Amino acid sequence: MQKKGRTLLAGVALSSPDKILFDAQGLTKADIAAHYMRVAERMLPWTRKRLVSLVRCPEGRSRECFFQKHGGKGFPAEVKRREIVEKNGGKAEYLYIDDLAGLIAGVQMNTLEFHVWGSRIDRLEKPDRLVFDLDPDEALEFADVRRAAFDLRERLSAYGLKSVPLVTGGKGVHVVVPLARRAEWPQAKAFARSVARTMEAEEPERFLAQAAKAKRKGRIFIDWLRNERGATAIAPYSTRARPGAPVAVPVSWAELSELAAADTFHVADMEARMQAPEPWAETAGWRQSLTRKVLATAGAGDE
Template structure:
């Protein structure tokens, strides 16, 4: 196919559909668009009506890539815009996804990663997910990260929060608690910070609650910073701009016990994966939120910092 040809996928016209975006596996723009079209039923509930930051790689993964969170001239209108106030008080135009045409339009612009806010555009100040990103020291193997994820799950369960695990497609695991939108960002951030600090205080040889590469040796950084306004986390079912085209993949706690790596699922294996039952299906019915008692339970460590 000539790169001058255009191809319609999901109602979106792709230019240069045969452009290779993942060189080592030969994945083209049209391959990527078809993947998202197929994965849409699973992905959309997690990304719809959330502000997004996009990792765009116009010349493929092996060439310079960049983050984009603001609207720009020539960017498809199917990727929606919203004017929001920033910390400075100034307003700027942010991007969000409303439907699959928005996802595929972002692929048309050579987007390889979708990163999402923890709230939705109709109630931007009230997050509906709590995320702990377990980021290991580079010397640790996946067994250590997996064990850390189960510990975080159990500690959150002790406080009354049920969670689901996400393989990030990199080297870590996200432990995610879906939330009802009863709290605003400051409370959610305070809880996340206090929880991570409590964990690092109780098991200092295993966990770290500060983003210090120098101090991370042999430990897992419990990244709580995803839980503040304007912070983002990789979207479930998003590809990653990494070798082999890994995909950030939801899994169940049961199957996590036998998974060998955080990038276990690649684009090439996702068709089969998507035929299996949704491992997070049960979580859609959970009704839980951060309570006053939960905030009190972590406040002691907060006060020490």
Template structure:
């Protein structure tokens, strides 16, 4: 029986999306309605790609970044220029109804651009995705996150930790919208290569799987035009309905897994203070001097 949440009509609201007996489509829609005040600052007016799982997380899922005629009206479209010069429609949400509309299409993950639609060429976030080799534990990933935090802080960039809901961590630096994509990408690449060059036994800055044995991959590739990263408070398409959850540096040591928080934990989590509120007054950016500094260090200069 259809139901309506945030003005969006849900078909099959009782359909399990995270395995038999797990949270339903209506549960997921209510989640976004409940976390609206927390999630909208990260997703509103930002291009978003969806991981859609029409038959739930246990069946085939697919990635969708372009709009189409069958998309609900609450999920907006913006025509942008592709790298090859062509034009195509991309998706974004203007309010919480857009996210619920994505749920109606069985979208279990929301992946966001690093810039907003009004200034698409100037990112407002820097993201390092720490992806550990399978033989490493979460403690290794946490240690890597703290080390990146300290090294970025020494360069003048404050950061926040995000549990991705998978096995890794994101180290996120909110930015003022000054630098354009090429400069932010150059800094991210140079910083990751600098850390990997200094500690090659612990870190790698190359995406190749055969390079990661016993190491943490510092994925800097989220920091280029068109790249995406999991949105804070988005679920992941996995049994248990883990949620990508913002945490504080102070509580990170006591967390045992990146998938620690699930849909079931969110009501209690929302009763606590926003761990990322501390960043509301931060004013920082990626400067040409920072790009030069990490490029020189990574090359041994």
């Protein structure tokens, strides 16, 4: 619906719908909103009722962008607010998404990336997933990252945990472990740290469990730090504020073995992608958690 230079989508008034957000592709604000309408059914199960941080690009991808995690003025009501207690004991207002209208409202605020917490607002202290971000040195090939993802899958399987891969739209792969909401953040962080450090100890020429760029030469940083309270990871099906309008896309392990890059998928590919089977559908039936046995086996203790 058009009204005085605005387009009404999912009940949200989209101003300046013709504003170009991706110059090279000619993608407008309306095009990005259409993307989220297209992928919402698959995206929302992974974003609904999670605190979000937004990468906003008011003048498009090629201009200045900024990261926002707290509430601010001007947001449509469809982007919800939640006051939470932070690590230092103070309180701050955060944002979360409930539905398609919330995604479109984010686009109205020129959001090009949605990053989500690993827990939901009704049980904020109990994560329902782990995310291991495989972040390679620039000199490495995607084949190296792909191999690392499969090695990590096997490592997690040895602890009795199933996982699924997400290509980030950048250079890396996220290995995601859906969880029943039993363990709290300290246990999740301890487990993820232990997994990363063990893999580094066993193959120090391939893996690194520290974020230091100077030490990453020829290696892959297993970023376990996304598994702590307040940390975020790119949401499945989110666009990325990168050249080419890539999208972070869930894939199957079989599909990952065939992919040539982590930025394979773009906004223009999503219509066809939505016609294919949902690669993470099987996770709906998984019931796994960070039990004391799993933590002890991984050397994470009972923190």
